[in-house]
Amino acid sequence: MDRGDIEESGGEEEFPRLGGGKYRPVGAHDRAVVEMSSIDPGSSSSTLKNIRVVAPGEMGAGAREGPIPEDGVNGHQKESKLELFGFDSLVNILGLKSMTGEQIPAPSSPRDGEDISIMQGHPKPALKMGTMMGVFVPCLQNILGIIYYIRFTWIVGMAGIGQSLVLVLLCGLCTFLTTISLSAIATNGAMKGGGPYYLIGRALGPEVGISIGLCFFLGNAVAGALYVLGAVETFLKAFPAAGIFRETITKVNGTAVAESVQSPSSHDLQIYGIVVTILLCFIVFGGVKMINRVAPAFLLPVLLSILCIFIGMFLAKTDDPDTGITGLRLKSFRDNWSSAYQMTNNAGIPDPLGGTYWSFNELVGLFFPAVTGIMAGSNRSASLKDTQRSIPVGTLAATLSTTLLYVISVLFFGAVATRDKLLTDRLLTATVAWPLPLIVHVGIILSTLGAALQSLTGAPRLLAAIANDDILPILNYFKVADTREPHIATLFTALICIGCVVIGNLDLITPTVTMFYLLCYAGVNLSCFLLDLLDAPSWRPRWKYHHWSLSFVGASLCIVIMFLISWSFTVVAIALASLIYKYVGLKGKAGDWGDGFKSAYFQLALRSLRSLGADQVHPKNWYPIPLVFCRPWGQLPENVPCHPKLADFANCMKKKGRGMSIFVSILDGDYYECAEEAKEACKQLATYIEYKRCEGVAEIVVAPNMTEGFRGIIQTMGLGNLKPNIVVMRYPEIWRRENLTEIPSTFVGIINDCITANKGVVIIKGLEEWPNEYQRQYGTIDLYWIVRDGGLMLLLSQLLLTKESFESCKIQLFCIAEEDSDAEALKADVKKFLYDLRMQAEVIVVTMKSWDIRSEGNSKEDSLEAFDAAQRRISDYLGEIKSQGSTPRLANGKMMVVNEQQVEKFLYTMLKLNSTILSYSRMAAVVLVSLPPPPLNHPAYFYMEYMDLLVENVPRMLIVRGYHRDVVTLFT
Structure with missing residues (x-):
């Protein structure tokens, strides 16, 4: 079809336009046809003179048959030079509105793929009054x-x-x-x-x-x-x-x-x-x-x-x-x-x-x-x-x-x-x-x-x-x-x-x-x-x-x-x-009219944010701002925006509901192609958060993969001192599946990025077993405090006690000491430290010499079996690497140098810690343990084996990694 010719298509034929959408032709059944010349660089500045409104009465049978001549009303029809902006010409919009007196809605981008139709009418203008008769009288x-x-x-x-x-x-x-x-x-x-x-x-x-x-x-x-x-x-x-x-x-x-x-x-x-x-x-x-x-x-x-x-x-x-x-x-x-x-x-x-x-x-x-x-x-x-x-x-x-x-x-x-x-x-x-x-x-x-x-x-x-x-x-x-x-x-x-x-x-x-x-x-x-x-x-x-x-x-x-x-x-x-x-x-139904209170809240938020400054928040003013990964390992159906137990845990990290959570999902793909899908997913996630009565915001990030998406989030999410300070996600129990081989490298990359960005980490193992707000727990909350983490693990245990589901529990603090440490002196120091922090907990000191790997009998059988299985899998993995003949490399491109003795040491340490947990905390309501950082030059696969050995047979565990700053203080 020649440009400028419009043939009757019965409403079925559509014409391509920029952005992949289609234009619907204006047929004789429309009330009017608006014919408008394009804007030539050399034409007159007055464009409205080229607009003609053809009334339905002027469109006879001849108008329905055959094309409109190219030398019709304006002599030619060309593509608008303003079409490159992706919107209808502002001159055309204002011109039509001023000439016809109609209300024309704001134009949408051609790439939206929606048909555009113009309905015209000639309403009789209402009589307008002036100041005297309209207001003064x-x-x-x-x-x-x-x-x-x-x-x-x-x-x-x-x-x-x-x-x-x-x-x-x-x-x-x-x-x-x-x-x-x-x-x-x-x-x-x-x-x-x-x-x-x-x-x-x-x-x-x-x-x-x-x-x-x-x-x-x-x-x-x-x-x-x-x-x-x-x-x-x-x-x-x-x-x-x-x-x-x-x-x-x-x-x-x-x-x-x-x-x-x-x-x-x-x-x-x-x-x-x-x-x-x-x-x-x-x-x-x-x-x-x-x-x-x-x-x-x-x-x-x-x-x-x-x-x-x-x-x-x-x-x-x-x-x-x-x-x-x-x-x-x-x-x-x-x-x-x-x-x-x-x-x-x-x-x-x-x-x-x-x-x-x-x-x-x-x-x-x-x-x-x-x-x-x-x-x-x-x-x-x-x-x-x-x-x-x-x-x-x-x-x-x-x-x-x-x-x-x-x-x-x-x-x-x-x-x-x-x-x-x-x-x-x-x-x-x-x-x-x-x-x-x-x-x-x-x-x-x-x-x-x-x-x-x-x-x-x-x-x-x-x-x-x-x-x-x-x-x-x-x-x-x-x-x-x-x-x-x-x-x-x-x-x-x-x-x-x-x-x-x-x-x-x-x-x-x-x-x-x-x-x-x-x-x-x-x-x-x-x-x-x-x-x-x-x-x-x-x-x-x-x-x-x-x-x-x-x-x-x-x-x-x-x-x-x-x-x-x-x-x-x-x-x-x-x-x-x-x-x-x-x-x-x-x-009443929710309505947003852009009222002044919303502006007041905005001004107050800005002023409060500025008053916080850029320096680190004092421990007395520290609040957990968890960044919750809703769907990190693809373990949820597509129609479920967030695991309900993740929302419950986010509430457990707030004292009396005060605080903010950021719920994030990463959508794999190209942002240009997935923008609308991301907006819809964000709406669904926000609705779900409101349903779960969580005080927080929802964000959907589109990225080529989860690693890149997380790095963008961890660097840019939040403002000033309102940036998230703790990353919360579930433990990937399904990482061994054949179709999920990328999970180990992604998991290790996320932990390394959190350490680099100085963010705390809380990994939930046994998320399905996490209690909701109506399931009361009894027993103990056991903390295995291995390294100095700024008191994050201690603070999390106290926050758990403020929730109805854990308020009947007691806290046990296990201090893992070196073989030559003075256990009694360490216990006294920890008790004094907890007293100054206004925290109540039973302190138990466990030293490495208090038990032996092969001499504990039945209490360690489960751990030993897992230890032997992990050794076999790592040996098989190393054998596959050696059989390839090429120099293996890590996910970051660095050369992988495997020290088998160091691998054995890591496995042995995880086995001892897991055995200790099973000995003392098999019936605990929840176990909190320090998260070991991924060792350098160890494949991500090895680290997942270490972690699996650590969490073996523990039904409910929080693996916590603090950061180099205090979140609790001794002073008033």
């Missing part, structure tokens, strides 16, 4: 609400002008600092649905994100009830005849403004509140498009009503003090400057016999919902033209403008009426409004209904976003597709809202809302604090006006305000978030 609408109209004048009367200013500035500072933190996080990358939950979860992890996100969801749901009750209370105040029940509250504090004040019945609030909530739910079910069209219109009456309130205060009469309206007078300002905290009834009317006493702390909880709503812009991030600019500017503008409005309102409200009027007229804003109170009533109702609508719209989507992350299985009922409405979550939110409406008391609901909002704001500040403090390379927010100290102050201020409001509510809120956090940790 929603935030303003959510911030200006029921508290300002119904409770703000009452707060000024109760706290006075001075403390009211402190209250406003305190709450305003909290939201201002939170806005700065929000701006930094929101401008550090693209945002998805979920608002603050998404920001906190991606910064502090899924557990913290979900716990705070669910609390924020509850806060929004309860806030919906707050707004509904505010609208209903305003409606019943404006139209008292609409009330089904009527309640008259008589003032008993003797004020001259009025003798009695009527307030709506709690039953009326409940009935009307439930009806309004249901009606709002029907609107929410109508879809978010309708809500977004109607919601901005609610803001105009709010702004108009605020303007009318200020006009009314300027035009208020000053000659009618009986009504309590004094106009803007300095006398009223002075009278209302100080606080007047007192008892009130449930409706907030001053009453010496009332059951509620108000203080500054309670007023903080009552007022704080009036400054919330700063997250409204971040919730609409997907609909913004420029998220990175609109969220900081719009949110900060809304926060500062509303705070300024509240400060001015405190000054004006404190100067326009008497304190009694401020405390008794819950709708003083409507009373002073110009020209009619009805304007304020309408403004209050529309603003609160709009805010309630936003709460009932945003809360279900927040819950659905948490469910869609698929971390918490219990929330799966609320999962929805991206294009579907969260109806089940909306019903659940409505039930919570109705439950709070039934309470019917606005002043009892607002502290609950405050706690949840403050908890969320604290999470946002802590997220920015952590990210600022860590300053990871990925932390590059466009909003530059932030600092970790500001975020820390903001988070601290949130916590302080929570305790100011109510320490009991604070404890309940934190306990609820903690329970959710714990539940997510236990029941």
Whole structure:
């Protein structure tokens, strides 16, 4: 087939490409064909002009038959000059994405061997909003609400002008600092649905994100009830005849403004509140498009009503003090400057016999919902033209403008009426409004209904976003597709809202809302604090006006305000978030969102590693870091990544589970060809380690053979003082098999490499007999301490005693002495040494003259038989070498010089040691013996014979080789 011709292949024919994979041809059944010219060195820098999208309608029958002409749309088709990079052209990727508006996934390398297909569509671009309508207006609408109209004048009367200013500035500072933190996080990358939950979860992890996100969801749901009750209370105040029940509250504090004040019945609030909530739910079910069209219109009456309130205060009469309206007078300002905290009834009317006493702390909880709503812009991030600019500017503008409005309102409200009027007229804003109170009533109702609508719209989507992350299985009922409405979550939110409406008391609901909002704001500040403090390379927010100290102050201020409001509510809120956090940790699915805690762990690990330095660790700070060879001799099935008893032994080397193990397997082959197989094997090994509850990491190394792989591992594995210091592997009992002739040289090479690299060695003989954590052992742990090894053998015995399976055992220490040694003096010295090391063991000194090779009778028969068999095999091996006539060489290429007398000496020494072990330790739970290094110029085969003779008939043995440094110390 000619280059540039595409023939119909029915989806069966494939074309070769670089790396051995194949390309699938784009046929007529595809939705579109993308024709693109290659990039010639002399062509124009503008490559996108050569791209043409052929729609399916333009592809007639002729397009299905025969090849596409080579001089078609672009006149020629050539191979891309960028194909040598192994990826699709970046120009093509970005060009297609910008022209079609589609989301094209990241390209994969051609050598992956996967088919590449491009699906195109022409979706209608969604309407994007700017800073004003997308952020500023929603935030303003959510911030200006029921508290300002119904409770703000009452707060000024109760706290006075001075403390009211402190209250406003305190709450305003909290939201201002939170806005700065929000701006930094929101401008550090693209945002998805979920608002603050998404920001906190991606910064502090899924557990913290979900716990705070669910609390924020509850806060929004309860806030919906707050707004509904505010609208209903305003409606019943404006139209008292609409009330089904009527309640008259008589003032008993003797004020001259009025003798009695009527307030709506709690039953009326409940009935009307439930009806309004249901009606709002029907609107929410109508879809978010309708809500977004109607919601901005609610803001105009709010702004108009605020303007009318200020006009009314300027035009208020000053000659009618009986009504309590004094106009803007300095006398009223002075009278209302100080606080007047007192008892009130449930409706907030001053009453010496009332059951509620108000203080500054309670007023903080009552007022704080009036400054919330700063997250409204971040919730609409997907609909913004420029998220990175609109969220900081719009949110900060809304926060500062509303705070300024509240400060001015405190000054004006404190100067326009008497304190009694401020405390008794819950709708003083409507009373002073110009020209009619009805304007304020309408403004209050529309603003609160709009805010309630936003709460009932945003809360279900927040819950659905948490469910869609698929971390918490219990929330799966609320999962929805991206294009579907969260109806089940909306019903659940409505039930919570109705439950709070039934309470019917606005002043009892607002502290609950405050706690949840403050908890969320604290999470946002802590997220920015952590990210600022860590300053990871990925932390590059466009909003530059932030600092970790500001975020820390903001988070601290949130916590302080929570305790100011109510320490009991604070404890309940934190306990609820903690329970959710714990539940997510236990029941939630694992998720890695690249959160700040992972970065903190990384920074802490780096700092700790640097603090350890490059010098040797002091014996008091020494921890075993075993390097466990999982499959050294091919004795396991292919589907078993590690012997289970090796994992059990790795746990035995840790005191109370503290420490790290490195589990390694070597995969024979070429890395280029076996890379994917190695990755899959590493995943399986890591899963198995987690299943065995081992604290460690898994590594798979691809090498031409085991010897080369081990040398690479022993030289490079680990960092600084966190490199493995002990190599653990099983003894190769199967080395005599004809198809495993390479085992002796590999085994000797590994031991020599460990000695060269100054690593300890622990070889497990009888791995199949090693007990698991539930098999309790009795008897003794016998140590045959022959050479100085830095105390590694002693330390291993003590670590074994800390495990449940060996805690009932006792330690016996056998000291192998020379023939002319003073046994009693050696025993006394060893006992003193063990006492200083805080180790308990029975010391037994064995000298070479205490027994003779041929005179022990039955106790040595097994050893003698093994000795004679080893001699015969070595003689046969030497005979084969001599019969070849050539000079034999070792595995390292050096000439082999065999000294038969030295070989006899090694065999004899191993026989004596094995006989001693069988005499004293035949019933021991485990035997530890020093590992003799491979002798120079001895074939690996000989060394395996020596080792076989040493371990003969010993069911369970640890062969230990220390290194030239102490791992135990005498000193405190």
